Amino acid sequence: MNSDEPLTPAGRLFLRPEINQIIHCLVGVQNSIDVDSVKSQIADSIMIQHPRFSSLLVRDRNGVEYWRRTSIEVDRHVIVVSDRVSDDVGVNDEKAANEYLADLAISSSMDYSKPLWEIHLLLAHNCAVFRIHHALGDGISLMSLFLTCCRRADDPDALPTIVSDLKAVRSTRNRGRRSLGEMMLEFLLAVWFSLLFVLEFIGRALWVCDRKTPISGGEGVELWPRKVATAKFALEDMKAVKKGVPNATINDVLFSVIGAGLSRYLEHRQPKGLKEGLQLTGVAMVNLREQPGLQDLADMMKGNRGSRWGNKLGILLLPVNYYKKTLDPLQYVERTKKMLDRKKRTFEAHFSYGIGKLVMSFLGPKVACILNFRIVCNTSFTISNVIGPREEITIGGNLITYIRVTSTSLSHALTMHMMSYAGRAEMQVLVAKDIIPDPEFLAECFENALLEMKTAVATLTTK
Template structure:
């Protein structure tokens, strides 16, 4: 690789500059548990030989010129500075313990997960990435057979991160093949074929769709602007606020079967997995609030979520090999917009699918609008005209005025390996935000695991919150089967 100075500096993108501001600085974490002990040398060699070890963003330092403008500067990658090895075990509080203490602890699978989750929860608050090396790290928790990728959000968004990480892995069924992220043969959905049919052959239908898009875009963009400037969710026992991103965190995992989500999905025509997830979150939060503050909230109380939407021309994870091409449709970097997804407090009733029906209606309207696109363009415009400090202020206010953040990524369809070592689970999360709760779901080989990161002084019992989400899906599944 070329030595420093061979390449000219490249300025950061507007989104990259935003994620370097103190109140909006984010680090993405990907937790991969392996079935066999980790081979350190093999892991290093795999990373260096993959796109991660060659991509310009992963081989560049963050530098600032005399005017304070940020740039990427290519440098020699020293893999030993990025791979950090921990040999000692963690206890359930995320603290490393001496070998002499290990015998005093019993470690079952659940406690192993608790220990790793708390380790990452602590990283999400108190451990920024050092700027004297490219902004990523690989933590190897040897005693737990766990790999934690830490990647600064200035390098790229969740789609970019997952694509890059998957470039480092291979299919368990074929060590020469990249992970399968979407079915190899996909057809258009009936809904999409129907929309195209009406577009081309029924101009009246096209006009109606256009009018719906214009109306919903106007309504939601105005609502988005008001949410940034003036409107705030009513305070509840799960509300965060200014400064909460610095509070101690705790993280738990809610576990779902994709087949259960697909069963629920079939109960209502044209429903998606995202609709089901949003319905589960809506129902689960209502259950949790009933537990914490029984009979204290009015029916229909609104709690607003912030959701990320991929704006690339191709949905889902992109073709990994094309991420390094400048003219690729895949587009490396931060290419996402934001939409606001309201959920409403609903006391337990006779229809477990009520939250799903309401979620689907809302998400369908959001899909008919250009809210995500406008949020991206507005943020980009503010960044270019007023600078990163004002863009940071607006984004921070949006987070303070809402209740939670949620994202969902499609992971590998089948089991994968890292350096030939089978991976048993993959989970993702980010640094803490001023909201008291953030949720990030990733599917893998028939399962879906949602990392729930909470401010533990506000939500002291996140394990119960995770169970509320799991129970909500199971109740919906029973209702879906019973309704057939």
């Protein structure tokens, strides 16, 4: 059919059974959920008009996937769970919702006889799970689409606002006028660090592997039972730590919290036998386009404004190191900043996207999947960070109390998804429970790491 549209290379990759990524966005609301009202809102929303959300996945005789427009039956996409998720009366709403997400993380793939999205309404827990296949779009696209259905709590006629992290990075890079010598040095450093990344990327895809630790996963772990815990942070605390280290960013603080928290957890699980400075490598999926303004979303859906809908993602390999408690908390931030500054000088994410697209085009999705699968198996964890609205928002007049994101399992025993919303940042910690049996303690390690850094900054300022 002439109206059929091929999938993006990343979209085809996410459909491979070895990866098969489905995004789970958990949204809590203040008041009880009216099922009929939700169905009515979905039927009238921009989501139904979106080509991806109203298309079936089809394959031609050569196995190439395409999107084909179809009609939407809202009742098939809304799954109502009336009873409590857990039989244990001592389990609160947060833990019950996390148990539900843990089950979804290893559940079977979605029903391909309908468009690849669902909304699970957990009525007893005042929350909903938006289950969307990653082939439909990247995190920035999907978050922007979701927010078109929401309104600001303080202004019911206004759309939410989001600040693009890419714009912030670019403004930092372009700050001040530089001499020709400085620009040449910057270029040479970019070439050098990019070359180092290319070698590391190839090595990870072939044979280079992190040393085994109490958090290591590997091939087959994606099928193991999961648990989910939530680490909660105040953005004001992150900003306070950021001010304690010159030119640091929120991402510097976030990743230093990951490094410090993992060190504390490993020290608890394996107090002896781990070498000081041991490297653990994380895989971060990075969006390579700016967050579109919500008013521009319709143009983006139509392929206007030079940016088509889909997945435009690159890979960053982000190392953290194990240190004992003797390391000063702010040293984590300083070392992390130094590492991330090097990453910013490279074309690492763009290279990984380009090489993935090239392999997909000439060798097919099976080979591309093998390369990505090997990179996951040879590293220690996955991390992602999505920027949400700055202010409190409502959906259908119901105040949203939290927004949390996680996904189906990878071959990592540890996957972390950070989501910011209204001055808070909450990270879903998804683990293989036979490898990491105490994710609540791990989440607490992350929270305490940030508080220790905040205390260290406060101590410095009082001297």
